[in-house]
Amino acid sequence: MAVSTETLPARCRHRFPIFGQRIYINSCAQGALSDAVRGAYEQYLRDWDEYGAPWEYWVERGEAARASFADLINAEPDEVAVTTSESAGVASLASGLRFARRSKVVLTDWEFPTIGQIWHAQEARGARVVHVREADDGTIPVDHFAQAIDDDTLLVSITHVCYRNGAMTDVRNIVDLAHERGAYVLLDVYQSIGSLPVDVKELGVDFLGAGVLKYLLGSAGLGFFYCRRELVEKVWPTATGWFADRDIFEMDHTDYSPATTASRFQSGTPPIPAIYAGIGGMDLMKEIGIAETREHVLGLNARLIEGLDELQATLVTPRPPERRGALMCVKSNDVTALVAALEQDGIVTSERDSNLRISAHAYNTAEDVDTVLASLQRHRQLLA
Numbered sequence: 001m002a003v004s005t006e007t008l009p010a011r012c013r014h015r016f017p018i019f020g021q022r023i024y025i026n027s028c029a030q031g032a033l034s035d036a037v038r039g040a041y042e043q044y045l046r047d048w049d050e051y052g053a054p055w056e057y058w059v060e061r062g063e064a065a066r067a068s069f070a071d072l073i074n075a076e077p078d079e080v081a082v083t084t085s086e087s088a089g090v091a092s093l094a095s096g097l098r099f100a101r102r103s104k105v106v107l108t109d110w111e112f113p114t115i116g117q118i119w120h121a122q123e124a125r126g127a128r129v130v131h132v133r134e135a136d137d138g139t140i141p142v143d144h145f146a147q148a149i150d151d152d153t154l155l156v157s158i159t160h161v162c163y164r165n166g167a168m169t170d171v172r173n174i175v176d177l178a179h180e181r182g183a184y185v186l187l188d189v190y191q192s193i194g195s196l197p198v199d200v201k202e203l204g205v206d207f208l209g210a211g212v213l214k215y216l217l218g219s220a221g222l223g224f225f226y227c228r229r230e231l232v233e234k235v236w237p238t239a240t241g242w243f244a245d246r247d248i249f250e251m252d253h254t255d256y257s258p259a260t261t262a263s264r265f266q267s268g269t270p271p272i273p274a275i276y277a278g279i280g281g282m283d284l285m286k287e288i289g290i291a292e293t294r295e296h297v298l299g300l301n302a303r304l305i306e307g308l309d310e311l312q313a314t315l316v317t318p319r320p321p322e323r324r325g326a327l328m329c330v331k332s333n334d335v336t337a338l339v340a341a342l343e344q345d346g347i348v349t350s351e352r353d354s355n356l357r358i359s360a361h362a363y364n365t366a367e368d369v370d371t372v373l374a375s376l377q378r379h380r381q382l383l384a
């Protein structure tokens with residue numbers, strides 16, 4: 001292990017007051033609240049109170065958030081839209097695609113509902129949506145994509161890490177295949193960003209959607225959408241708003257002139273409070289170190305797997321480290337009861353399907369993992 005499982009939490013755990021009350025190992029649902037993000041919200045209220053309507057500064061905060069996110073994914077700020085959710089950015093993209101020369105959108109069974117719903121909504125506009133199925137071993141082999149992506153495919157829409165089982169998609173090989181066949185790729189990094197390095201150039205994706213409330217430690221209300229620079233002006237969003245305009249200060253209600261940058265995927269008034277919080281969260285994760293966090297969590301999860309094997313629990317998440325994100329999913333015969341039993345023991349987790357979701361982050365320790373395992377041992381009858 002490159003990083004000791006003690007180094008990172010020793011550096012940052014004291015900044016997350018929740019650990020004074022309980023063991024929080026549920027970052028796949030929401031990152032823990034830090035002093036930095038609490039401070040950012042307090043600063044928002046102070047600025048509002050003191051200056052009344054500091055809109056120039058608030059617009060500048062939006063630019064700071066854009067630049068910070070661009071830096072995180074190795075993009076340029078003009079390739080990033082600041083949105084109110086991932087859905088908002090993806091829906092804007094969808095509204096700007098024409099399903100004429102190519103009409104097919106290829107999805108997987110691992111997508112978050114919002115992604116499936118947005119693409120299926122485009123069926124009314126001529127899109128044909130095809131789902132790539134999971135194999136019996138719980139993976140989605142690149143082969144399955146090879147069968148689905150063809151000359152009629154406009155877009156392949158994939159998730160980086162699945163919110164239901166923690167599996168990581170083989171993005172680079174799927175991108176190569178899609179590009180070979182003339183299709184674009186949209187990547188949903190909501191469940192990976194902040195937990196591992198994400199580099200749009202390395203991954204080769206054309207579009208990317210994200211939020212900040214999980215491993216980036218921000219709050220609800222802020223999302224980002226990346227569009228590769230060469231593609232920005234090829235998409236003409238019809239779901240739009242004045243913050244997508246070429247010049248938002250022109251206040252021209254007589255025409256539609258979308259920005260020549262990725263801002264064209266924006267909409268109305270930006271989520272200023274969530275932007276303050278998002279900057280706080282992103283800065284904190286950069287300070288903690290995202291590559292180090294990945295190593296740290298892989299170490300914790302190796303320990304978790306060992307303990308789960310001893311308990312003869314069924315791990316739903318793939319075992320090879322390169323095929324999973326931070327999230328680990330364990331089968332239960334009554335997952336609601338299991339989450340409640342853990343909660344009784346002072347441990348916060350969550351559930352999806354019939355799986356218990358355990359998701360460690362930089363602030364979790366080896367002792368947290370051992371406490372979870374001890375609790376699972378006590379509630380063994382709820383494991384399947």
Ligand SMILES: Cc1ncc(COP(=O)(O)O)c(C=O)c1O
Nearest residue numbers: 085086087112114163190191211
């Ligand atoms: C993989 C994934 N995508 C998207 C979202 C949420 O998207 P939105 O910001 O549109 O609510 C989540 C939230 O849990 C998610 O896990």
